Amino acid sequence: xxxxxxxxxxxxxxxxxxxxxxxxxxxxxxxxxxxxxxxxxxxxxxxxxxxxxxxxxxxxxxxxxxxxxxxxxxxxxxxxxxxxxxxxxxxxxxxxxxxxxxxxxxxxxxxxxxxxxxxxxxxxxxxxxxxxxxxxxxxxxxxxxxxxxxxxxxxxxxxxxxxxxxxxxxxxxxxxxxxxxxxxxxxxxxxxxxxxxxxxxxxxxxxxxxxxxxxxxxxxxxxxxxxxxxxxxxxxxxxxxxxxxxxxxxxxxxxxxxxxxxxxxxxxxxxxxxxxxxxxxxxxxxxxxxxxxxxxxxxxxxxxxxxxxxxxxxxxxxxxxxxxxxxxxxxxxxxxxxxxxxxxxxxxxxxxxxxxxxxxxxxxxxxxxxxxxxxxxxxxxxxxxxxxxxxxxxxxxxxxxxxxxxxxxxxxxxxxxxxxxxxxxxxxxxxxxxxxxxxxxxxxxxx
Amino acid sequence: xxxxxxxxxxxxxxxxxxxxxxxxxxxxxxxxxxxxxxxxxxxxxxxxxxxxxxxxxxxxxxxxxxxxxxxxxxxxxxxxxxxxxxxxxxxxxxxxxxxxxxxxxxxxxxxxxxxxxxxxxxxxxxxxxxxxxxxxxxxxxxxxxxxxxxxxxxxxxxxxxxxxxxxxxxxxxxxxxxxxxxxxxxxxxxxxxxxxxxxxxxxxxxxxxxxxxxxxxxxxxxxxxxxxxxxxxxxxxxxxxxxxxxxxxxxxxxxxxxxxxxxxxxxxxxxxxxxxxxxxxxxxxxxxxxxxxxxxxxxxxxxxxxxxxxxxxxxxxxxxxxxxxxxxxxxxxxxxxxxxxxxxxxxxxxxxxxxxxxxxxxxxxxxxxxxxxxx
Numbered sequence: 001x002x003x004x005x006x007x008x009x010x011x012x013x014x015x016x017x018x019x020x021x022x023x024x025x026x027x028x029x030x031x032x033x034x035x036x037x038x039x040x041x042x043x044x045x046x047x048x049x050x051x052x053x054x055x056x057x058x059x060x061x062x063x064x065x066x067x068x069x070x071x072x073x074x075x076x077x078x079x080x081x082x083x084x085x086x087x088x089x090x091x092x093x094x095x096x097x098x099x100x101x102x103x104x105x106x107x108x109x110x111x112x113x114x115x116x117x118x119x120x121x122x123x124x125x126x127x128x129x130x131x132x133x134x135x136x137x138x139x140x141x142x143x144x145x146x147x148x149x150x151x152x153x154x155x156x157x158x159x160x161x162x163x164x165x166x167x168x169x170x171x172x173x174x175x176x177x178x179x180x181x182x183x184x185x186x187x188x189x190x191x192x193x194x195x196x197x198x199x200x201x202x203x204x205x206x207x208x209x210x211x212x213x214x215x216x217x218x219x220x221x222x223x224x225x226x227x228x229x230x231x232x233x234x235x236x237x238x239x240x241x242x243x244x245x246x247x248x249x250x251x252x253x254x255x256x257x258x259x260x261x262x263x264x265x266x267x268x269x270x271x272x273x274x275x276x277x278x279x280x281x282x283x284x285x286x287x288x289x290x291x292x293x294x295x296x297x298x299x300x301x302x303x304x305x306x307x308x309x310x311x312x313x314x315x316x317x318x319x320x321x322x323x324x325x326x327x328x329x330x331x332x333x334x335x336x337x338x339x340x341x342x343x344x345x346x347x348x349x350x351x352x353x354x355x356x357x358x359x360x361x362x363x364x365x366x367x368x369x370x371x372x373x374x375x376x377x378x379x380x381x382x383x384x385x386x387x388x389x390x391x392x393x394x395x396x397x398x399x400x401x402x403x404x405x406x407x408x409x410x411x412x413x414x415x416x417x418x419x420x421x422x423x424x425x426x427x428x429x430x431x432x433x434x435x436x437x438x439x440x441x442x443x444x445x446x447x
Numbered sequence: 448x449x450x451x452x453x454x455x456x457x458x459x460x461x462x463x464x465x466x467x468x469x470x471x472x473x474x475x476x477x478x479x480x481x482x483x484x485x486x487x488x489x490x491x492x493x494x495x496x497x498x499x500x501x502x503x504x505x506x507x508x509x510x511x512x513x514x515x516x517x518x519x520x521x522x523x524x525x526x527x528x529x530x531x532x533x534x535x536x537x538x539x540x541x542x543x544x545x546x547x548x549x550x551x552x553x554x555x556x557x558x559x560x561x562x563x564x565x566x567x568x569x570x571x572x573x574x575x576x577x578x579x580x581x582x583x584x585x586x587x588x589x590x591x592x593x594x595x596x597x598x599x600x601x602x603x604x605x606x607x608x609x610x611x612x613x614x615x616x617x618x619x620x621x622x623x624x625x626x627x628x629x630x631x632x633x634x635x636x637x638x639x640x641x642x643x644x645x646x647x648x649x650x651x652x653x654x655x656x657x658x659x660x661x662x663x664x665x666x667x668x669x670x671x672x673x674x675x676x677x678x679x680x681x682x683x684x685x686x687x688x689x690x691x692x693x694x695x696x697x698x699x700x701x702x703x704x705x706x707x708x709x710x711x712x713x714x715x716x717x718x719x720x721x722x723x724x725x726x727x728x729x730x731x732x733x734x735x736x737x738x739x740x741x742x743x744x745x746x747x748x749x750x751x752x753x754x755x756x757x758x759x760x761x762x763x764x765x766x767x768x769x770x771x772x773x774x775x776x777x778x779x780x781x782x783x784x785x786x787x788x789x790x791x792x793x794x795x796x797x798x799x800x801x802x803x804x805x806x807x808x809x810x811x812x813x814x815x816x817x818x819x820x821x822x
Binding site: 225409 | 685689
């Protein structure tokens with residue numbers, strides 16, 4: 001073992017050795033009077049450094065397009081997402097005077113603020129209505145308290161008819177009685193800072209009210225359950241992929257070329273088929289009046305009244321996603337198994353190991369880099385999936401990504417979507433870190 | 448929002464309108480207009496009906512206009528917001544449901560339209576604002592069709608045809624799975640109605656914590672027997688496969704299932720939930736593209752064009768003046784009026800979907816609904 005390590009290291013050591021040697025020679029030379037000069041008369045050291053810099057620059061320029069691409073399409077959006085999850089400028093930007101005037105008001109007083117605050121609100125809303133911004137603030141605050149969006153919409157329609165020479169508070173309360181409610185003002189005050197932890201709290205099923213930060217009522221909790229379900233189902237799916245993929249990958253790697261090529265096509269064909277087609281096919285197969293249930297009833301294994309519920313629940317998600325992610329497990333496993341020399345197992349057997357020992361002690365350890373790569377690929381893909389769970393998962397088989405998609409495209413609560421996305425990102429990074437600690441990321445091999 | 452005015456539409460069908468029916472409004476050609484226009488719609492049979500009824504006649508009248516279709520209406524609001532943030536709006540005319548139009552208008556992402564100057568009047572001169580009436584739910588929205596979420600049932604799987612929406616909650620008389628949409632809108636109203644709340648009180652009750660608890664408790668009674676759908680095509684498929692005994696979906700989908708595919712499915716129109724679909728034009732378009740979009744929309748929402756669309760799909764035209772012009776299905780040759788959600792026989796008992804109320808309570812109730820689903 002020690003010999004092998006040294007042998008592997010040897011080529012790496014060699015250039016360093018040479019460099020040291022040449023530096024030693026150079027210092028020898030300078031000791032002998034004057035630096036060593038290159039052909040054009042510059043000192044060798046300078047000329048060498050210049051050449052190296054040019055090489056480095058060329059290497060950098062070659063990778064620059066990719067670097068720029070990654071920055072633009074990967075780093076920047078992620079940064080933007082992280083920023084959105086805490087950004088809350090709209091309230092302070094649209095209602096600057098109100099926010100200022102509210103500084104002196106204390107929600108604990110139990111009274112709605114007084115005339116000066118309403119006067120500030122009047123000034124702010126006049127500008128906001130002209131710019132059609134008031135409804136945006138209403139939308140933002142409606143995420144925190146239902147009903148505020150229509151308070152702003154209604155008041156926006158009434159603002160032109162208000163008389164600034166008379167007391168404004170009664171006129172606002174008249175426009176919408178919620179302006180006389182402490183809760184409305186508490187929400188405005190709470191969400192007036194330019195940055196908020198509100199989205200992250202919401203993403204963790206928590207809320208902040210007069211009593212401080214605490215978990216929501218049991219019946220209102222949703223995201224923690226979904227996070228846990230996403231992780232546990234993804235782990236099950238990864239496990240299933242490994243269980244089913246390992247023997248297939250072994251066959252691929254060990255059968256004669258003609259048969260294994262055919263098998264390979266069978267693995268890749270579904271991989272190239274549209275995701276929606278595959279998912280819809282599972283619907284046809286798994287539903288209660290579907291092919292599998294019909295078959296089981298037909299051969300008398302189950303009776304007609306007790307058909308199995310295989311879809312629109314977790315079972316459906318696990319089956320369909322295992323099928324979809326299987327190639328991502330098989331391909332890395334295959335490419336690693338291909339490099340395992342068959343002579344090792346033969347050697348183990350000739351030394352007296354039985355089939356199981358030869359497999360478990362000799363073959364299996366050599367495929368661990370493939371398992372690691374496949375498992376990471378499957379797990380990370382599974383954790384972010386949403387089309388398949390949406391279509392076959394029913395209510396108990398949907399993932400956190402389904403909620404993120406909902407908040408992006410339906411509710412437009414991008415702040416919450418960003419907070420959920422950030423948590424998912426942190427989760428993946430944490431799992432990656434844990435994997436590195438336990439298995440070692442250097443052990444991952446794609447081929 | 449009140450859609451009551453729609454309910455009388457079918458009744459006016461007897462009015463003869465042959466004289467002006469076939470004639471398009473005399474439209475001047477578009478001045479300073481872009482020659483390319485991106486129209487966003489829902490894809491499928493619905494987009495096809497728009498292509499045949501609106502876009503092809505428009506292109507025939509305005510040769511040289513190139514129309515690009517985009518099938519992104521389901522994500523229209525999110526995409527329009529992203530486009531506005533990026534300062535690069537690539538869409539010209541967008542088909543959205545009314546609640547999305549309210550959101551887009553609230554966010555300043557859609558352009559306000561003045562119906563009386565920017566839309567065509569009815570052939571008898573009635574201004575567009577009167578002709579569309581209450582259906583102009585927001586100043587940015589140009590209504591196109593009235594559709595409804597109604598229930599279809601398997602005629603061969605029920606002992607007697609259901610006549611009330613409460614059949615959904617009646618597991619004894621109608622055992623089996625039912626398909627409902629995976630969102631609170633519609634379902635909560637139905638639950639309260641079948642729990643004995645009077646129709647006009649539904650939203651007042653739903654506003655309170657107790658009322659919400661009551662609606663969820665009613666849904667609890669059938670929770671284990673529901674398949675929740677998210678795509679409009681799911682219920683027709685589930686009905687066709689006999690996977691569910693009844694299910695809610697858009698009435699046009701059920702029409703296709705019954706009339707085109709001849710499946711043993713019947714319509715339960717009771718307490719159908721009315722909704723609207725129509726056009727918005729993104730705010731901040733360059734002048735020439737805006738002109739083209741307005742020119743097209745004026746043509747596409749005139750009385751005859753709206754009536755034409757009903758030839759291809761079973762959704763009711765949004766103008767009062769279009770109702771008498773609704774004729775036969777273009778391919779099947781059957782009379783379309785009895786299949787319209789607004790037909791008096793179908794609209795005896797309907798639910799008026801309260802847009803403004805849902806704009807306020809949607810986020811909150813959706814979170815509660817999702818939490819309830821996952822319990």
